[in-house]
Amino acid sequence: MGKKIGILFGITAVLVFGIVFAGNYSKSQAVHVETIILQQVSEENTVTCTGKVENSKQKKVYVNQGAVAQEIYVEEGQRIEKGDVLMSVKVPVEQEPQEDSASSSSASSDAIDVDALSNLYGLNANQSQQLQQYLDNSSQVSGKEEKESLPAQSTFQEELVQVTAPVSGVISAVNVKDQEAIGSQPAAVISESAGLQVNLSVNESQISSIAVGQKAEITGVGFRGKRYTGTVSKISNIAQQVVSATGQETIVTVIVKVDSDNKESLEWIKNGFTAKCKIITSVDKDRIVVPYVAVLADENGKEYVYRVLENRAVKTYITTGKEFENGFEVVKGLSQGEEIVRSPEQVSDFQRVLRDTQKAGNADVG
Numbered sequence: 001m002g003k004k005i006g007i008l009f010g011i012t013a014v015l016v017f018g019i020v021f022a023g024n025y026s027k028s029q030a031v032h033v034e035t036i037i038l039q040q041v042s043e044e045n046t047v048t049c050t051g052k053v054e055n056s057k058q059k060k061v062y063v064n065q066g067a068v069a070q071e072i073y074v075e076e077g078q079r080i081e082k083g084d085v086l087m088s089v090k091v092p093v094e095q096e097p098q099e100d101s102a103s104s105s106s107a108s109s110d111a112i113d114v115d116a117l118s119n120l121y122g123l124n125a126n127q128s129q130q131l132q133q134y135l136d137n138s139s140q141v142s143g144k145e146e147k148e149s150l151p152a153q154s155t156f157q158e159e160l161v162q163v164t165a166p167v168s169g170v171i172s173a174v175n176v177k178d179q180e181a182i183g184s185q186p187a188a189v190i191s192e193s194a195g196l197q198v199n200l201s202v203n204e205s206q207i208s209s210i211a212v213g214q215k216a217e218i219t220g221v222g223f224r225g226k227r228y229t230g231t232v233s234k235i236s237n238i239a240q241q242v243v244s245a246t247g248q249e250t251i252v253t254v255i256v257k258v259d260s261d262n263k264e265s266l267e268w269i270k271n272g273f274t275a276k277c278k279i280i281t282s283v284d285k286d287r288i289v290v291p292y293v294a295v296l297a298d299e300n301g302k303e304y305v306y307r308v309l310e311n312r313a314v315k316t317y318i319t320t321g322k323e324f325e326n327g328f329e330v331v332k333g334l335s336q337g338e339e340i341v342r343s344p345e346q347v348s349d350f351q352r353v354l355r356d357t358q359k360a361g362n363a364d365v366g
Contacts, residue, residue: 032351034342035308038288038334043324045282047209049254051200053220053273055191059167063187065092069176070160074188076171084165086188087176090158167192172271196266197256197344198230198275201251204239207255209281211235216256220275226268232279233257284322288334291327293343295320305334306341308353313341315349 067089074086173189176182198218202210208256210232218228234255244250256277258269269275290305295318297303303320306313318333334340340345 018320030311030354031313032356033308033313033344033347033353035339035353035355036291036294036342037289037339038336040281040286040336042285042287043287043289043322043326043329044280045209045284045323046278046280047202047206047323048276048278049200049202049206050274051198051254051256052172052275053196053258053269053271054199054276055170055172055271056195056197057192058172059169059190059192060186061086061163061166061188061190063089063163063176063182064091065182065184067161067182068158069178069180069182069187071178072174072176074171074174078171078172080165080168080171080190081128082165082168086163086165086171088160088162089182089187091161092197093157093159143273163187165190174290191271195260196271197233198256198258198277200254200256200277201242202254204250204252207235207252207254208253210279210282214281216260216279216281218256218269218275218277218278220269220273222270222273223268223275227267229259230277231259284324287324288330288336289324289327290318290330290334290340291342294340295328296344303328306344306347306349308339308355311352311354313344313347313349313351313353316340 052249070088070090072087074080074084080086167190169190169192171188172191174187175185175189176187212232212235214232215302216230216232218230232254236253239250239252241248256279294305294306295303302317304315304317307316308314318330319330321331323329341353347353
């Protein structure tokens, strides 16, 4: 009896050791992973582009091209009132052409002496009269042709003109200097209000998605981490050809007005700053979205993820749709509530996994 008990005890010990050893071996082969439990979410479709911050209501002051600035009386940032003198310029003014009286007087002084010719050649009274008539007719025709062939000469005279402010506001730009010729750009720009907007250049491939009234998130390196909200207020009807770092492209100007409820923190966003606007063009609701890092592709380019089933990673092929900021939309292969491995680079099919963390939902997993 004692021998039998000893044998049973030995078998039990071996079994216990085997179970413990197998468990430890299995754990040593398991991979620690971070997982995500999928939930349906709403994802934003966006267009992101950059531009310049400017005052929302501006008046550009133009001066005749070719004028020369004499003295500038204002500077950027200066407050001015309507009618204040901004600068003085010399403008070329065309003078009316005047008739040359010297030509008529010279014609009379150069008249031919008919009497002297008659005496010289012994002409009678009738011949002298015919000669006088011939010379008179020739003089009239010659004078008329000369007058028609010589165009009236116009002259230009410089006139000193004072350029005044058409509105009250703050000088946001002065584009000329003393004694400098004025080109096609505005000589000065006056900001009429304290409101701000972002002037964006949007590529033609993206403009069809943008509409007036869409909301935007505004950020910039000079904003000290502040994020502002805005609204698309204007879309230009004219496209422009511009040269960029990648070559020539067609762009359309879009204006995003900074929302007025940002007033308490507008100290960080300034006229002239570079800004990035993320315009929300639409929202897709009830979508399954997985992070980009969770999706792999096989040698044939077919996409897959690893689902977690009974503590094992199971390779699951999926069909993706749109690309959102946070990841791929999954249109086939996964359902709400399923659990997937977030970063499966070190995972193989049907391998045991140990969850380090587990995220509920997938709104911010990109």
